[in-house]
Amino acid sequence: MQRTGELFGQFQNLDQQREASSLGMWVFLITEVMFFGGLFLAYTINRSAYPAVFAMASRELDVHLGALNTGVLILSSFTMAMAVWSSQQGRKKQLIAFLIATLVLGGVFLGVKYVEWSAKFHHHLVPGSSFAFPEAHGDVGTIAHAQLFFSLYFGLTGLHALHMIVGVGLLTWLLIHAARGRFTAEYNTPVEICGLYWHFVDIVWIFLFPLLYLIDLHR
Amino acid sequence: MTGHVVPRKIYLTIVIVLLTLTGLTYWAATIDLGPMNVVIALVIATCKATLVVLFFMHARYSPRRTRVVIISGIFWLALLLGLTLSDYLTRSLAGRV
Amino acid sequence: MSSQAASPASTPPPLNYLNAHYGIRSWLLTTDHKRIALLYLASVTFFFILGGTFAGLIRIHLLTPRGYLVTPETYNKLFTMHGIVMIFFFLIPSIPAVLGNFLIPMMIGAKDLAFPKLNLLSWYIYNLGALFALFAIINGGVDTGWTFYTPFSSLYSNTSVAPAAIGIFITGFTSILTGLNFVVTIHTMRAPGMTWFRLPIFVWAHYATSVIFILGTPVIAITLLLVALERLFHFGFFNPALGGDPILFQHLFWFYSHPAVYIMILPAMGVVSEIIPTLSRKPLFGYPFVAAASMAIAVIGFFVWAHHMFVAGQSPYSALVFSLLSYMVAIPSAVKVFNWVATLYKGSISYDTPMLYALGFIGLFVVGGLTGLFLACLGVDVHVHDTYFVIAHFHYIMVGGAVMAYMGGLHFWWPKITGRMYPESVARVAAVILFVGFNLTFFPQFILGYLGMPRRYHNYPPEFQVFNVMSTAGASILAVGYILPMIYFIWSMRYGAVAPRNPWPGTGLEWQTPSPPPTENFEKTPVVTWEPYDFYNRPDLGLTGPEPPSPPGSGPALSPAGDD
Numbered sequence A: 001m002q003r004t005g006e007l008f009g010q011f012q013n014l015d016q017q018r019e020a021s022s023l024g025m026w027v028f029l030i031t032e033v034m035f036f037g038g039l040f041l042a043y044t045i046n047r048s049a050y051p052a053v054f055a056m057a058s059r060e061l062d063v064h065l066g067a068l069n070t071g072v073l074i075l076s077s078f079t080m081a082m083a084v085w086s087s088q089q090g091r092k093k094q095l096i097a098f099l100i101a102t103l104v105l106g107g108v109f110l111g112v113k114y115v116e117w118s119a120k121f122h123h124h125l126v127p128g129s130s131f132a133f134p135e136a137h138g139d140v141g142t143i144a145h146a147q148l149f150f151s152l153y154f155g156l157t158g159l160h161a162l163h164m165i166v167g168v169g170l171l172t173w174l175l176i177h178a179a180r181g182r183f184t185a186e187y188n189t190p191v192e193i194c195g196l197y198w199h200f201v202d203i204v205w206i207f208l209f210p211l212l213y214l215i216d217l218h219r
Numbered sequence B: 001m002t003g004h005v006v007p008r009k010i011y012l013t014i015v016i017v018l019l020t021l022t023g024l025t026y027w028a029a030t031i032d033l034g035p036m037n038v039v040i041a042l043v044i045a046t047c048k049a050t051l052v053v054l055f056f057m058h059a060r061y062s063p064r065r066t067r068v069v070i071i072s073g074i075f076w077l078a079l080l081l082g083l084t085l086s087d088y089l090t091r092s093l094a095g096r097v
Numbered sequence C: 001m002s003s004q005a006a007s008p009a010s011t012p013p014p015l016n017y018l019n020a021h022y023g024i025r026s027w028l029l030t031t032d033h034k035r036i037a038l039l040y041l042a043s044v045t046f047f048f049i050l051g052g053t054f055a056g057l058i059r060i061h062l063l064t065p066r067g068y069l070v071t072p073e074t075y076n077k078l079f080t081m082h083g084i085v086m087i088f089f090f091l092i093p094s095i096p097a098v099l100g101n102f103l104i105p106m107m108i109g110a111k112d113l114a115f116p117k118l119n120l121l122s123w124y125i126y127n128l129g130a131l132f133a134l135f136a137i138i139n140g141g142v143d144t145g146w147t148f149y150t151p152f153s154s155l156y157s158n159t160s161v162a163p164a165a166i167g168i169f170i171t172g173f174t175s176i177l178t179g180l181n182f183v184v185t186i187h188t189m190r191a192p193g194m195t196w197f198r199l200p201i202f203v204w205a206h207y208a209t210s211v212i213f214i215l216g217t218p219v220i221a222i223t224l225l226l227v228a229l230e231r232l233f234h235f236g237f238f239n240p241a242l243g244g245d246p247i248l249f250q251h252l253f254w255f256y257s258h259p260a261v262y263i264m265i266l267p268a269m270g271v272v273s274e275i276i277p278t279l280s281r282k283p284l285f286g287y288p289f290v291a292a293a294s295m296a297i298a299v300i301g302f303f304v305w306a307h308h309m310f311v312a313g314q315s316p317y318s319a320l321v322f323s324l325l326s327y328m329v330a331i332p333s334a335v336k337v338f339n340w341v342a343t344l345y346k347g348s349i350s351y352d353t354p355m356l357y358a359l360g361f362i363g364l365f366v367v368g369g370l371t372g373l374f375l376a377c378l379g380v381d382v383h384v385h386d387t388y389f390v391i392a393h394f395h396y397i398m399v400g401g402a403v404m405a406y407m408g409g410l411h412f413w414w415p416k417i418t419g420r421m422y423p424e425s426v427a428r429v430a431a432v433i434l435f436v437g438f439n440l441t442f443f444p445q446f447i448l449g450y451l452g453m454p455r456r457y458h459n460y461p462p463e464f465q466v467f468n469v470m471s472t473a474g475a476s477i478l479a480v481g482y483i484l485p486m487i488y489f490i491w492s493m494r495y496g497a498v499a500p501r502n503p504w505p506g507t508g509l510e511w512q513t514p515s516p517p518p519t520e521n522f523e524k525t526p527v528v529t530w531e532p533y534d535f536y537n538r539p540d541l542g543l544t545g546p547e548p549p550s551p552p553g554s555g556p557a558l559s560p561a562g563d564d
Helices: A014-049 A051-058 A063-089 A092-122 A140-179 A189-213 B008-029 B036-056 B064-094 C024-028 C033-061 C072-108 C116-138 C152-156 C161-188 C201-233 C246-279 C287-303 C316-344 C353-376 C378-384 C388-418 C424-451 C462-495
Strands: none
Touching (some): A014 A051, A014 B064, A014 C161, A014 C201, A051 A140, A063 B008, A063 B036, A092 A140, A140 A189, A140 C201, B008 B036, B064 C201, B064 C246, B064 C287, B064 C316, C024 C033, C033 C072, C033 C116, C033 C388, C033 C462, C072 C201, C072 C246, C072 C388, C116 C161, C152 C161, C161 C201, C201 C246, C201 C287, C246 C287, C246 C316, C246 C353, C246 C388, C287 C316, C316 C378, C353 C378, C353 C424, C388 C424, C388 C462
16 A cells, blocks of 8 residues: 655644654764764874874775775765655656665675775784784884774774664665655655765765875875 | 755766766875875865765755755864864974973 | 642543553653653653762762771762763753753644654663663772773773763763754744744753754764773774873863753753743843854854863963853853843742742852853963862852752743642742752862862862861752752642643743643644733733833833734
8 A cells, every 4th residue: 555645743744744854864964974073083183193104004905995985885876866866756666776776886885895894804904902014014103003093994984884784774674665665756755864864974985085095095 | 745856967967077086086196296185185075075965965955954054064073173173283382391 | 820729529630641641651652742751850860869879978978088988999989970970861861851852842832843753762762871871880880080081991990981981872862862853843843923033042042952962962972982992992092002192082072071061051041041031020131132142152162172171281372262262152151141130120020939949040150150260261270170169160050050940940840741839838948948058068169179179089188178068068958958849749749739721920832731731732733923921912821011111211111012
């Protein structure tokens, strides 16, 4: 049974409900900006303090995988925007197709991330007692500052990946309800606001890529 | 009632621009531009983010209130970074305490 | 203020939000903002009692210079847990989650908040975070101070830092979601005719508070997360041995924790801005200025955080900037005080209990605020930082200000919430006891701090004993001032006089609903055509007051607004 335009009791009309949902998601995204912001501050302070070591440590990252992931997420933002468009047009099949595409691209991102992280674990680049940084040639300070870089790397990409996983969950929920015909040209608010969330996660990565992978790449 | 419908052509254009800018930022990073490397990387990233916000997130077609929310978020992040840096960047001016 | 005779026992009470549904599930799964407010009331009261107990133990320990009640390690845990519980689990949620949740939809003419299920989720999140904190307490406590300064908290402390940090992290989402709910509600769900400048100041105050919830809380969240990660996975951001910087922690921590104090005081100011006009039967003086001042406090409050770090090792140039900004943030607060006093002037004041609390608030907040300016002065702060002067300063604002306003608000809206009046004479006595006990507890601490007694010390030189004994004596009186309302509020729910719809009377929309209100607040959405606090021109409320007092030297009195 197709349910269209379900009005929740506390609202007076569908427009108000839509306005409120959209504003609510934007406000939530601002809290996420400040949440990541704390880590970006830690990054800024530490990179300005130890620029050379950060460049050295950054070279341990696979810039091609990072660039690939950037492209994957940008494409996924495109497919998400197309999913929203499809729902606005009431085109259920297209909506489902684009949601699946976004999900797949998100999965690719997470898969690549898993590969990268496994490599780090394998090469003892995880902060803690097993951390090893041969490029430092034994210099204690350099090893310590390299650990800081990797703390930031795992902190930032880990937090980002967590948000991606939540995004994948949201997309799955959207897919299930889209398949049930819940979204129409009159009512597609959940698609819109999940789209906002997904784009935000993309934006975070747009900044993470140059900040983590592209430090002094020319050397 | 759903929001403003953005033509598909715009989405297509934007995604192509975004991918191009990604290539550009990678290429710029391979050239030694000294301190400008960071600046250019951040400028390009900001451009990309702006395009996503304006077009994919429909900020261009949203009410003024949404734009106020977005600007506030950016301003507050800048505040956190900037005012904290005002401590770190002026420490050397004071000499050793 | 007249109370109507209690209705005869034989007629069943009308359907309201309290009796609409019965059973524990109808409470634990409610989405009614009024019931959720009462759920929060239960939670925060529990933590108030817990935090107060810790305070009592501290004061008893400090009766003697050597302190024989507890070991030094336990003493450290006591003041830490007192701070954590009182700040994160009582003060920050109190007025917004209890009074804000209950009143905001009614004040704007809506049936509920924008996201009622999110509202309920927020309460459960609060409880989850509280469980972590309780675990930390039972597991031996935390001894880092509520400020969790690194590297002690991230590396060296052997106490339950991670569970406490995680608990506060989780509870932070309560703030974020509540703030989100309030902002969206106030923006999108105001009744027709309820323009921004017809909103009660209580709503403005909570809007401003919500801005801080939204922009500040995420930063403490990431900060505490980093501390937990540093403890568990040795990250190193705050560890000097690894090249990290403990001052970075302090910047991140205070970026939230300073605006947090405005989270604690802005709603209190909102309460006072409701009580004073109502119980002086006079419009709030300078309404637009009071509304703007609320927003200014919220915004400027984000620019001043490093005044907590003047002696921590930050750049002196940076310290100068933060000192100047800290002076500026006092200005909107002062504007509010002047407007309240101007409202009282030539008003028809009734000294009911809420007014007693509001008057107490004004006096004590001024003392607390002014001493804050002493601390904002770099030269003075070097002398009194980390002494009892600071403790007295913030307790004057948090207890003398925020808690008194909370008590005043509970009394003011008790008839609406429960449909019963509290006993007025007993309540007035309790308010006076609270005021006396409070001042006796904390004024000596100004002197102690000025004389040099450091804070967070389990012992002190013998010459400070007199003031410490005075302070502890005051604390016992203060405790009586809190216990009495707990008793008579509960008593009133069964034996209190049945409350009329609008006992004071107030001009807000909440007073147009029955006491207690029905679940959906309004049978149909009200249409607002009147200005706020218009005590001279509300015939629908029986308020056609005397002509407004003419400004001095302006000639013949102006005619009432009804001629327009």
